[in-house]
Amino acid sequence: MHQIYALGSGNRRLYELADASRGLLVTGLRESGVLSSDAERSEASKIDFQGLKKMDAPILEQSWNLWRDIEIERRVAWSVFEFDCALSTLTSKRGAFSISELPTKLPCSESLWDAPSANAWASVVSFSASPPDGIPFYPLLRNIIARNAVSESVPAWAKRICALVISRLLWDLRELEDAASPQVLGLSSLANCHKATRENLLASLTALSNSLSRPTCTYDVINMK
Numbered sequence: 001m002h003q004i005y006a007l008g009s010g011n012r013r014l015y016e017l018a019d020a021s022r023g024l025l026v027t028g029l030r031e032s033g034v035l036s037s038d039a040e041r042s043e044a045s046k047i048d049f050q051g052l053k054k055m056d057a058p059i060l061e062q063s064w065n066l067w068r069d070i071e072i073e074r075r076v077a078w079s080v081f082e083f084d085c086a087l088s089t090l091t092s093k094r095g096a097f098s099i100s101e102l103p104t105k106l107p108c109s110e111s112l113w114d115a116p117s118a119n120a121w122a123s124v125v126s127f128s129a130s131p132p133d134g135i136p137f138y139p140l141l142r143n144i145i146a147r148n149a150v151s152e153s154v155p156a157w158a159k160r161i162c163a164l165v166i167s168r169l170l171w172d173l174r175e176l177e178d179a180a181s182p183q184v185l186g187l188s189s190l191a192n193c194h195k196a197t198r199e200n201l202l203a204s205l206t207a208l209s210n211s212l213s214r215p216t217c218t219y220d221v222i223n224m225k
Contacts, residue, residue, distance in 0.1 A: 004083065007090045015091055022087055025080045026096045034077045035101045049132050052122035064118035067132065071113065074134060077103045078161055085164045094175065099165060105134030106158040110219045129153035141165060145204050150211040156223035163208050166201050173198060 003018040029035045047063050048055075055063065081102060084095040107113070109130040115121035125132045130153045144150060144162055173194050212224045 004086050004090075007087070018087055019091070019093075022080075022084055022096055026084065029077055029080060030101070034073050035103065047133075049125055052125055055122075057118075060122060061118045064115075064121050067121075071108060071134075074103050074105060075107050075113075078107055078157075081161070082164060085168065088168075088171070094171060095168060097168075099168060102137060102165070104137055106137050106140065106161060107155065108132055108134050109155040110157070110217070130155055137161075144208060145200060147200070147203055147207055150207060152211075154211075156212060156215075156220045159208050159212055160223045163205055166204050166208075170198065170201050173201075 003014065003021060006014045007018060047067055052060060052063065081095075081097055084097050087093075088095040109128060112121065112124050112128055112130070112132055115124050135154060135158055140154065140158070141162055145166070150159065177194060212220060215221045215224055
């Protein structure tokens, strides 16, 4: 957070430090397995979300702590991805992440995450429209790109993440077209080939923006910004 703030100074040395930090963070996530499908650990399937209110206090506490451990890993991974995107925007350099290696689940709703105790968490889970183990990322992204309606149960942070991923896809298309331009490879038709894809991705961003037009809490306002 400090480095993102400092990048506004335009100091090249700060840019280099932030780039080095990004490399360390992304490499650390890759080596720990947080970015792979292994991050959706088998322990998550042991949590009986339907039977939380019937659990004895020690078992409920254990389930809450297990859930928090998994959610922390997921949130750290997505936060580093957002740092990667912020650095790319401020330095005009492509990010380090590959879309295919991102976590398979999005962060849960903030109401679940902010639950101060196991009992409060169990109560919120019982009426939350958003799944406690996170919305599957890739199916949601496919639906958004297909311009299907974005459900109100999708947390605002999850929508923001999808917007960043779509922006990264647009970035990749631009880089490919620039590299294949007539002056470089002579493939002048490549931009035309991607025109429909570009328009579809831009329309998806518009749909995401519209879905955040009526904030219901502070988190929504932050993510809209």
